[in-house]
Amino acid sequence: MRVLVVEDDPGIADLLVRGLERAGYEAAAVPSGQAALAASPEPDVVLLDLGLPDMDGVEVCRQLRGRSELAIIVVTARGEEGDRVAALDEGADDYLVKPFGLAELLARIRAVLRRVRPADRELLRHADLTVDLRTRTVTVGEREVALTPKEFDILEALAVDPGRVVSRQEILERVWDAHWYGPTKVLDVHVAGLRRKLDRPGLVETVYGRGFRLGTPDAQPTPPEVP
Known part of the structure; x- marks a missing residue:
């Protein structure tokens, strides 16, 4: 899942890219609207600042939306209602x-992707597991498994990338909080519950x-024998 950060402040851009990468996304940053419009390959998600040096972010949003159904999330210091309305009207x-x-x-990226992604990208499959x-x-298999929200x-x-090792810290930051500093035992408890419910050793x-x-x-x- 590719995320493009359109942000002219290098410190903020670097912070966002590193945070997104820790959460499992492929992330890159560009400092201008023209660079965003020329980005290749096309990202799945654009995090778009409005105060760009070469053109207003609302215009970037309008041009992006005119050619693609990618997800656009405005991230900006401009909090006035007029700015919100203009960006949302142009397709944010x-x-x-x-x-x-x-x-x-x-959380907002996940929510937006649930709304805009094609249905086939909403299904994650591995072996006989479907998420x-x-x-x-x-x-x-044919059995529906009831999990808690955290599980x-x-x-x-x-499941977004079967086979890739996801660190304990990455899971804690993604599932609990971006700045989790508590004990990691809570993760072991939830993983144990997840394994028990999936009932697929390995x-x-x-x-x-x-x-x-x-x-x-x-x-x-082996299924239980019928008496």
Whole structure:
């Protein structure tokens, strides 16, 4: 999932890119509207500042929306109602006023993507596991699995890129808070519950010293004998 940060302040741009990368996104930054319009390949999400040096961000939004259905989230210090209305009228999907927390930004990105992504990109599949991001449902084979919100978010973090090791800190920042400094034992408790409910040994793997990933599940459990 590619995110383009359109921001002329290098410090803010770097902070956003690093935070997005920790959350599992492929992120890059450009400092101007023209650079945003020329970006290739086209991103999935644009985080768009309005106060750009070469052109107003509202005009950038209008041109982007005129040619693409990508997700556009305005991130700006301009909080007046007129600015909000202008950006939303030109096709912005959301509007976030600085300063803001990274956790809120990530939540807004997920919410916007649920609205704008094609249905086939809402289904994450691995082995016989299917994660439906739109309905937040999970099936293993033909069996629907009831997960808590936190268990679902952990599974989503792993399922977006099966096989990639997701660090414990990345999951904590993504699922709980961008600046989580508490004990990591809470993650172990939720992962244990997730494994128990999925009932596929080997599906959620621990990579010691690094984090977790989706692996190749062992043979499916033998169904109970019918009396």
